[in-house]
Amino acid sequence: MKVIVLGSSGSVGAPGNPASGYLIQPSNGQSLLMDIGPGVLAKMQEYQNPNDAHMLFSHLHPDHCLDFPSLLVWRRYHPTAPAQHRNICMGPHHTPIHLGRLSADIPDEVDDMSDTFDFHPWRIRHPHPIGDFTVTAYPTIHPIESYAMRVTAPNGRIIAYSGDSAYSTELIDCARNADIFLCEANWGKSCDNKAPNMHMCGQDAGIIATKANAKHLILVHIPPWGDPIGAMEGARQHYDGPISLSYSGMEIPL
Template sequence: MKLTILGCTGSLGAPKGPASGYLLRGTRGPAVIMDFGPGTLAALQQVQDPADAHVMFSHLHADHCMDFPSLMVWRRYHPASAAPARNLCCGPVDLPARMGRLSADIEGEVDDMSDSFAFVPWRNGEPETIADFTVTPYSVVHPIEAYGLRVEEPSTGRVLAYSGDTGWCDNLVELARDADVFLCEATWGDEPAGKPEAMHISGQEAGRAARLAGVRQLVLVHIPPWVDDQATLEAARSEFDGEILLGHAGMELSI
C-alpha cells in the first residue's frame, strides 16, 4: 500500500499545502482518494488521473470535501480524460444531497452524481471492499456525522488507520488497533485545555491514542497553520515512544 498526502493542513488550506486529502494505491486495483478538501484536486493531477479513482469521505465539513464538485467537472467534461466508467464513492448517508447541491446549476436542485459514482453509505463497523482494500468505518465524535477509517490490504496484511476529525472517544483507539500507520488529527496543538470537547483532539491525545492502540508509526495531520507544529509533535512524544512524523503535502509512505 502506498500513501501520498495531497494535503493535510487543519480546517483550511494554507501556504504550506492543501487541506485534507490522501491518495492510496494498492498493487492491482484503481487508486482510492480519502477526503478531498480545498486544493487537493490540483495536487492530485500531479500524481494520478483524477478520472480513475474511487473516493471516500470521513465526513463532510468543507475542509474535507470541497474539491469534489470540481472533480465531477473533470470526470464529466475533460476533453481527453473524462471518466470512462463509474467509480465508488463512500461516505456519510447525506453525501449525495450535500454534494449534489454544490454541483447543481439551479438553486434548490440536486445534481445527480450517479452517472459518475456509485454511492455506498458508511455503516458503523461494517467493512466495504474498495479496490485493493477492506475499509471499515468507525463512528467518531464530531459536530456532524463523522467516521474514522481503518484501511486493510488483504494481500499484505498491512493496515492504515485514519482518525478523520474527532474528539476523544473509544473508537479512536479501536480503529487504530495494531495499525502499521496511524494518520491522526492534532488540531488543538500541544494539549486540549480550554478547548471545546467532542470536536477535535490535541497532539498529546493523538500520542495517547497511538500508545493505547499499539500502532507502529504515528503521523500527525490536520494541524491548522496558526498552531505550533513542533510543540504538537513534542506533546505527542510525551505519550508515545514510537516513531512520530509530521504529515505534509507531498509526503509518500510505503505501508
C-alpha cells in the same frame, strides 16, 4: 504500495499545503482517496489520473469535501480522458444531497452523481470491500456525522485515519495494530482550554497510538495558525514509536 499526503492542513488550506486529502496507491489497481478538501484535486494531478480512484469521505465539512464538484467536472467533461466507468463513493448518509447541491446549476437543485459514482453510506464497523481494499468506518465525535477509517490493503498492511474527532475509544479500535495512523492533532500540544467535543491535541494522539499499538503515528489536520512542534511534543509524551508531521507531498511506502 504507498500513502501520499496530498493535503493535511486543518480547517483551511495553508500555503503549500491543501486541506485534507490522503491518497492510497496500490501496486496495481485503483487508488483510494480519503477526503478531497480545497486544493487536493490540483495536487492529485501530480501523481495520477484523478479518475482512477474511489472516493471516501470522513465527513462533509468544507475542508474535507469542497474539491468534489471539481472532481465531477474532471470525470464528466475532460476533453480527452473523461471517466470510463463509475467508481465507488462512500460517505455519510446525506452525501449525495449535500454534495449534489454544491455541484448543481440552480439553487436548491441536487446534481445526481450516479452517472459517475456508485454511492454507498457507511455502515458502522462493517467491512466494506472497495476494489482490492477493505475499509471499515468507526463513528467519531464531531458536530456532524463523521467517521474514522481503517483500511486493510491487499498486502495486509493497515492504514488508519482519524478524520476529525475529539478523543474517543472508537479511534483506538480503528487504529489497532495499524502500520500507519494518520491522526489529527488540531489543538497543538495539550488540550487545555479546548472546546468540548472538538478535535484533539498531540497528547490525545499519542495516547490513542499507544493504546492501539500503532506502528507509525503521523500527525495531520494542524491549521496554519496551529502549533505543529507542540503537537509532536505532546504526542511524544505518551507514545514511544516513530512520529512524523505530515506535509503535502509526503509519501509513506507500505
